[in-house]
Amino acid sequence: MTVDATDTATGSGLPAPARPRGIRPSRGYRVFQACNAIVLTVVVVVTLYPFVNVVARSLSDERYIIGGQVNLVPLGFNLDTYRLVLNDSLFWTNYRNTLFYTVVATAISIVLTTCYAYVLSKKNLRGRTALVGIAVFTMFFTGGLIPNYVLVTSLGMKNTVWAIAVPNAINVFNLLVMKAFFESLPTDLEEAAAVDGLNTYGILLRIVLPLSKAIVATMVLFYAVAFWNSWFAAFLYMDQQELWPVTVYLRNLIAGATGAENVGVIAEADEVQADATIRAVTIVLTTLPILLVYPFVQRYFVRGVMLGAVKG
Amino acid sequence: MTSETLRPPPPASPGAPAEATVPAPRAPRRRRTWRQSLRRDWQLYSLAVLPLLFFLVFRYLPMIGNVIAFRRFKPGGSIFGEYWVGLRYFRMFLTDPTFWDVFTNTLVLGTLTLLFCFPLPIVLALLLNEVRARRLRRFVQSVSYLPHFLSIVIVAAMVMQLTSVDGTINQVVQATGGEAVPFLQRAEWFRTIYVSSEVWQTVGWGTILYLAALTTVDDDLYEAARIDGANRWRQTWHVTLPGIRPTMVTLLILNIGNFMAVGFEKILLLYNPLTYPTADVLSTYLFRMGFGSSNFSYAAAIGLFEAVIGLTLVLTANLIARRTVGTSLW
Numbered sequence: 001m002t003v004d005a006t007d008t009a010t011g012s013g014l015p016a017p018a019r020p021r022g023i024r025p026s027r028g029y030r031v032f033q034a035c036n037a038i039v040l041t042v043v044v045v046v047t048l049y050p051f052v053n054v055v056a057r058s059l060s061d062e063r064y065i066i067g068g069q070v071n072l073v074p075l076g077f078n079l080d081t082y083r084l085v086l087n088d089s090l091f092w093t094n095y096r097n098t099l100f101y102t103v104v105a106t107a108i109s110i111v112l113t114t115c116y117a118y119v120l121s122k123k124n125l126r127g128r129t130a131l132v133g134i135a136v137f138t139m140f141f142t143g144g145l146i147p148n149y150v151l152v153t154s155l156g157m158k159n160t161v162w163a164i165a166v167p168n169a170i171n172v173f174n175l176l177v178m179k180a181f182f183e184s185l186p187t188d189l190e191e192a193a194a195v196d197g198l199n200t201y202g203i204l205l206r207i208v209l210p211l212s213k214a215i216v217a218t219m220v221l222f223y224a225v226a227f228w229n230s231w232f233a234a235f236l237y238m239d240q241q242e243l244w245p246v247t248v249y250l251r252n253l254i255a256g257a258t259g260a261e262n263v264g265v266i267a268e269a270d271e272v273q274a275d276a277t278i279r280a281v282t283i284v285l286t287t288l289p290i291l292l293v294y295p296f297v298q299r300y301f302v303r304g305v306m307l308g309a310v311k312g
Numbered sequence: 313m314t315s316e317t318l319r320p321p322p323p324a325s326p327g328a329p330a331e332a333t334v335p336a337p338r339a340p341r342r343r344r345t346w347r348q349s350l351r352r353d354w355q356l357y358s359l360a361v362l363p364l365l366f367f368l369v370f371r372y373l374p375m376i377g378n379v380i381a382f383r384r385f386k387p388g389g390s391i392f393g394e395y396w397v398g399l400r401y402f403r404m405f406l407t408d409p410t411f412w413d414v415f416t417n418t419l420v421l422g423t424l425t426l427l428f429c430f431p432l433p434i435v436l437a438l439l440l441n442e443v444r445a446r447r448l449r450r451f452v453q454s455v456s457y458l459p460h461f462l463s464i465v466i467v468a469a470m471v472m473q474l475t476s477v478d479g480t481i482n483q484v485v486q487a488t489g490g491e492a493v494p495f496l497q498r499a500e501w502f503r504t505i506y507v508s509s510e511v512w513q514t515v516g517w518g519t520i521l522y523l524a525a526l527t528t529v530d531d532d533l534y535e536a537a538r539i540d541g542a543n544r545w546r547q548t549w550h551v552t553l554p555g556i557r558p559t560m561v562t563l564l565i566l567n568i569g570n571f572m573a574v575g576f577e578k579i580l581l582l583y584n585p586l587t588y589p590t591a592d593v594l595s596t597y598l599f600r601m602g603f604g605s606s607n608f609s610y611a612a613a614i615g616l617f618e619a620v621i622g623l624t625l626v627l628t629a630n631l632i633a634r635r636t637v638g639t640s641l642w
Binding site: 026028029032033036037039040043044046047048049050051053054057065066067068069070071111112113115116118119122125126127131134135138139140141142143144145146147148149150151154166167169170199200201204225228229230231232236247248250251253254255276279280282283286287290294295298301302305306 | 346349353355356357359360362363364366367369370371372373374375376377378380385391436439440442443451452454455456457458459461462463464465466468469470472473474476477478479480482483486492512515516520521524543544569577580581595598599602603608611612615616618619622623626627
């Protein structure tokens with residue numbers, strides 16, 4: 001019996017040819033519950049450990065890190081590195097850039113996604129299938145890196161916020177989630193408004209959007225997190241360090257560790273404090289905003305994903 | 313008001329014979345001509361103009377832009393290249409030994425990712441589903457979603473910290489009497505590191521849809537299975553898994569769609585010349601060809617090759633799924 005309980009816990013192997021048992025939870029099932037609890041505890045620990053480890057490193061003295069002694073608890077506690085990084089003007093410039101890019105890009109994305117999703121949600125609209133197809137096809141086939149790069153540079157978008165915001169303006173998955181939501185709204189309100197003489201724009205602005213606050217908020221979150229975390233577009237199109245988002249700042253810090261070519265100049269502070277702590281501090285500082293809002297927003301994310309599943 | 317649509321639709325009861333689909337009663341609609349539609353709905357169409365422009369310029373134009381794979385391209389010149397060179401660049405990469413190395417790496421990493429990142433969320437969802445204490449379950453779920461919200465750069469940075477010579481993993485190695493290994497400098501370790509970090513980042517988030525699907529499995533089926541004498545394990549095997557099959561198939565197809573484009577950004581951050589033998593994939597190779605060697609046409613040819621294979625894989629997977637399980641994306 002214990003054998004098939006462990007079988008279950010690892011979720012592998014074929015069904016054990018067990019004897020039919022009663023309705024009451026069997027001993028085997030209780031063993032399984034215990035194993036399950038252990039497995040899930042391991043999942044939680046493994047998920048959280050890197051965070052704890054980075055925080056511990058960021059607060060430790062360099063010597064203990066080099067000695068490979070820092071795990072869960074900071075050794076030689078000090079805040080010097082934090083002071084160092086927070087005094088780096090480039091870090092702040094890049095942080096401000098991240099904020100700016102995120103706001104601009106999210107605004108563009110929300111407007112475009114909302115408009116298109118609303119149009120697609122109109123079931124009797126002529127040509128709707130084609131409009132949906134145009135969007136969905138791009139999920140499975142893209143032009144690829146090089147033509148995109150050539151296009152963006154020839155449009156003169158290099159070193160501007162547009163290079164980050166515009167080429168990724170509509171995420172098709174988000175579009176489908178929003179479309180599913182609009183389709184679920186009752187149509188009689190819109191029809192009544194139309195009878196009262198509101199035009200399409202008025203209906204969208206005054207009737208539909210006020211009813212869609214939840215989905216719009218979810219979309220803002222989806223896009224904002226994606227843009228906040230994005231680094232590649234900036235890495236590709238921004239060649240001045242004053243224009244980087246903070247993700248690229250961090251990328252250039254860690255690039256030294258992999259032996260990749262260093263694009264930018266890392267803060268001169270390196271001679272004073274060795275890299276390991278600086279990296280840890282930067283990781284903590286870039287992750288912090290996400291960690292702070294995470295508990296409050298994660299449920300909306302989950303809801304959004306569920307909505308997307310509706311389309312089947 | 314909308315609660316009905318917030319819930320995923322109940323999947324067709326497994327094992328039930330496929331019912332003849334009852335056509336929904338639809339009001340007979342006159343086919344309007346385009347002109348009438350435009351006159352009536354021009355405001356709706358006008359809302360679609362900007363998004364359409366976006367798709368045409370930033371999605372479809374680059375597809376057309378792939379003609380530079382067949383043309384001589386000069387940076388700063390026309391975005392569609394200068395003159396035709398036919399299949400020259402394709403011949404070039406097909407005879408390039410490095411190309412075949414990175415192609416193999418792509419297949420290996422893609423397969424490993426699929427093997428681990430697809431089934432593990434299902435296992436975790438089943439385990440979470442067995443937890444009776446709601447609070448505990450919510451807690452484990454929330455924690456497991458967390459890595460999904462981190463930037464790839466942060467994940468890469470964390471991986472570097474953990475695998476560095478003074479990192480946690482090497483502390484364990486040394487505690488058990490081994491020598492510290494600079495993991496990220498060793499080609500033989502790259503696949504392990506890549507796949508583990510991928511699992512770490514995606515497994516929790518991947519459970520969401522499965523957990524949603526699990527709530528829709530009919531309780532009567534469990535009841536019937538119990539009466540038939542099935543233990544918990546057999547109930548899982550014969551009731552739960554068939555119940556979430558449509559979700560599994562859908563996500564499998566989507567996963568296969570990403571097969572060729574294996575974590576380009578993450579590899580770009582984690583690899584280095586020492587690990588190229590196992591870490592270099594098509595997308596990173598073409599990135600270096602394009603931006604390192606300024607060989608845009610050559611890189612575009614590889615990119616086109618990758619995209620076409622990716623599309624073929626999705627279409628094939630979708631077709632197979634439709635023929636065998638009857639669930640598909642379209």
